[in-house]
Amino acid sequence: MKLQLDKALSLVALGVLGVLNSAHAAPVYKIVNIENYELKGTLKDTRNGYALGVNANDELVGISKGKKKLSSSDVEGGVIDVADGIAPEETITYSIDKAIIANNFAFIAKENDDTSNPWTPNFDSINGTTAPSDTTVINSVDTFYYGINNAGIKVGSMTAPEKKAGNAATTDVTDDYWYYRDYEFRGVAKAGSTEIPLVPPYTLFVNADKTKTVELGGWSAATAINNNNLVAGYASIDISKYGSDRVNYCLGTENTLPVDVCVQREQYPNSTGTRNIQYQTRAYVWQIDNDTATGTALPLGLTPKADNTLTFTAQALGLNDNGVVAGRSHVYRNNDTDKLRQDAVYWAKDTEGNYQYHWVPMGDSISSSIAYDINNSGILVGSYRSYIQGYLRDKFFVFDTNTPDVAYVTPNDFGSTTTDLSSKPKDINNKGQVVGYIETTYDKEKPRPKAGFLYEKSTGEFNNLNKLLTCESKGYEKASDGSWARHQVEVRDGSGKTFTYNADIIVVEGTSINEEGTIVGTAFIRKPSLQLDSAGNIIVGENGEALFELNGNGDPVTAYIPGMVVLKPITNGEACTVEDNTDTGNFERSGAATLAWLFALPLVWFRRRIR
Template identity: 35%
Template sequence: MSHKMFNYKKSTMALALLAAFHGQAAEKQWTAYEIVNIDDMYSVANSQLPLTRNGYGGDINNQEAVIGIAQGRNNTNTSDDDDNSGLIGEVDDAIFPEVTALTPNVTRPFQGNNFGFELEESDAWKAIHNAIAGQVAPNDEDASATKDVFYFGLHADKDIRVGRVSGTQTKVADPTPSEDDDDPNFYYRDFEARGFVKAGSNDEFLLAPSDDTAFYTSEVEGATQVEVGGFSVASAIATSSDNGSERVVGYVSTELSKNSKDNIDSCWNSFNDAETPDPIEVCIQNLQNGSSINYQLRPAVWTVDTTSSTATLDKTLALPFTPDDDDSNIYSALGLGINSQGVVIGESNQRNNDNNLMSYTWAQVWMPDGTIISPTDLDFDGLRGSTATAINDNGIAVGSVARYIGGYQRTKFWTYDVNSGEKYFTEPRDFNAGNETDLASIAKDINDAGLVVGNIEVDVQKQLPRRRNAFVYDYSADKAGDTGAFTNLNELLTCESRGYQQDDNGGFDSNGQKWSKFKITDNDTFAQPITYEADFVVVEANSINDNGEIVGTALVELPRVLVDSSGKVVTEEVTDPNTGETVTKVVIETDATGKPITDQLPRPVVLRPSSDGQSCQIPLDNDTSTQEPNERSGASLPLWLMALLPVAWLRRRRK
């Protein structure tokens, strides 16, 4: 028996015996947490890639490697005619307008909008760009022509990462350019998505789909074989290895759909009919951009050898039903997680007990012996799909189900022991231990100790969008009968990690200590001195390792730069108080009283159990400790809606 398994079994048994002997539930005692990159929450220059707008914490392993995704670009155009790029580059801790991501178009270079990074603790938690498959950094001079990179997972005990990257861009001349065309070229890519494995700092390789989906030969007269790309994604990597090899799970294209073949045939017909045709690759790229090339997708398990940079596709996993031979529907089944026993979890299309194809996709468990478990009660009225997102080495899977509660569609997180023989998953209680709440929740990860992390709504108004906070749930304690097994992660933070400092001018906490909000003062960076309160909240927890360390995303309050009517950043010439020289600086937007206007932006956050601190006793403004969160009175929601890490939908996004 492994050490991890022994500890898990022992703690579960002890808790169960405690509940049995005492005849009543024990109260779960939570460890306090501290944000270890707290300095970068106040000054986010390090925690975010230069010139990008949003940062999301993605995954953390047992060696404390941390990865994330940066998304979106800052619009740093100024209202001056002079080149202020150097000036703008020195401004990190403010909110700039966002550059609108360009829709892919064959007449211009592809502009990537997603960048993988890691946070280096040894370098003050600085965000380091990872150039997967040659992707250039967002602040590179050639960043206008780049790729999209998404990190999805880390090996628990090794420096091995997996994810997805878009293809290399090729430029070809337009055979019939117009006279006023400044860029008489076309642009196309070899593929839209490839799973990748990256081991260490240099070793990386792609996970190719089958040649049957990567290439297509049309039956149209004169047609030759063309590359359409196929599709593959690496979602997760198993926590143990066999004979020096690793197992990676994801999904892969297994067949090009009939409609896609017809669309490519139409490209060849147009090519044959045109007097001076555009390259056939350009027509195919147009189909890709318009989502007119689609594939059958199935879960895939690869064995990868990082010493030789090779990958072998061991198997593709089946749907939970067998389509008829003449069935032309496109079915998707996605592998999203795998444990050391080779159990794969994810989601797929589903047929009900009457063999009718159901709407939405549904959670699935693929056992190593080929058995497929569908843990959702498909006869339960009002369900709108489910998914399984993670599984630990003890066989406990987590996921979410969408269903109607009180007339509104909500998601609720669930847990399921794949070895239990139970038919369906269980939805644990959240803030109200006695009754179900209608607060939507999503489970993202589970460690081997049974700690589950995710996010949950914290407002009870039904008609408005609701804010979300990170949560942590103790599966083992709940099974042992303990109360308080679910909590808002923000309630576990130390006061310092909530942005407070001990100050006689502040208010009292429940222990009689005085605290006030930490204030940030900047007299040098901007055209005017500014002071504002440090304010942030952890809105999602996306990963937890076996040490209990958590990576997620916090919404951080930052001052907003002033823009003119054309959307350009306003600058002003001011006198430097230190040198007496006239310098140009960015202007911060202020209210009628001269106070800087602030907004929220997502930033990656790393949390560790505190060795000597205690959880802050100052109530949250959405005090979930009362089991039911307080109602919110018409507060605006400027940016938090976009703050949740897009990993879940990015894994599912396909052309």
């Protein structure tokens, strides 16, 4: 199968020669959710924001993460500089002994929401949640949006609300409860104010002799929706062998906890980040009609033997308006049971209307692959993982499902060759425009920073989105002599002093693109870091505002913080030609290149950090 990869690369080379012989001007983009050089990138009282889907009406959905447990008067516009954007004292823990506190909040934004203030993230309640800025209620429900169709129907997932059980064993009179919930996450669609739960087929455990049952909740998620109201995602169809053993333990005499509490402990991630209770998971589609959802499991890429105790997983991550679904599945490559892999696949209906599984062929040198999306022309985009120059890298590929016998194509990166820069696509529109992210440096042993990219399939042109931005969109302002310089952001901290630092915005991922070329995704914006004491608490000055961390020159140390970004193509502007590597200011990279990209790993999108 190595020849197949070589063939793909040779096809790319031919495509690049065609591009070099043709003239094509890349579009110029403007970031439109900027106000006074400030990115409107997340909900109030959260730190990080991510835009994940946009429709033809310039309406988007996204997620805000990292709720402050401080009052708004304690910190005004401050950002805590830690690797994952959450201060140690605010880390959400998994424990049956502690109350469940939500840390993920779904939001919507649109261009025409408010003519005076477009693209403002607005909290959207799911499953009874309240806005993170509401200090009168502590939410226990995490909510997520991943997609939106042209009718405005939004899809994502949610956790169940917290429940309590009496804990007679505790000596803490202020907290004598166990905490649990009915399910860990469940798909949901929202049409207007109507919520439509996407319940998985497997939720209830029954022991072998059918004498005991326990409600587990299962799990499901909705990852995309097309314009015919067909939803793609995944759902539990059964429990894993080890998961069954753990539930039986909870039902047995050795368990001293209430059964629901014991099950909750087993469903939480353990110290290694895995859950003891796992589910047999299949790609799934739900047809929404009159506010009801009818679900269908999509076939796995293999047929397990009756006595097989392995846990098999498939996920649908994208679909087109023709109902063709893209994702990944466990497969035996070429029916060889010694080659169990997770690979990119797509599902399409046969002449009888039944979904059939189709593997995207991968060579032996590929350890795994995944398909993220497919457009109405049947062009599928995904990435594969393989060793390049001795290191595991992810590479973006394009596959035409109309010619399944023709190998996938690995587009060249920024030059005329394929490099070892990892890249992943996240979306393709019907014009063949693809957005995603790519690494930008060639360090072998260090984390590599990332940038959003735009790829034009029709021409083979591959662009760093930051190279297509206007200067204002990158944090520059024009002087009277016509030169460009970084805008100076003026801030005040708890000492009462006023400081300045260089504005800077970097697009690090494109996650969705509509037919008009509007791109949404994630950008890093520079912010000052706050001082923390030895216990990890924010140090507040006499004026009630947080103190900044200062360098040896008395200037604030700054770090990049992720926020949602919206880019629109313009016809009357020019791409900025100022070199980005000049005038960097007091920037200190602190985990900035290590975003936990959504859809990067199976079933981890809802994982919160363990203390």
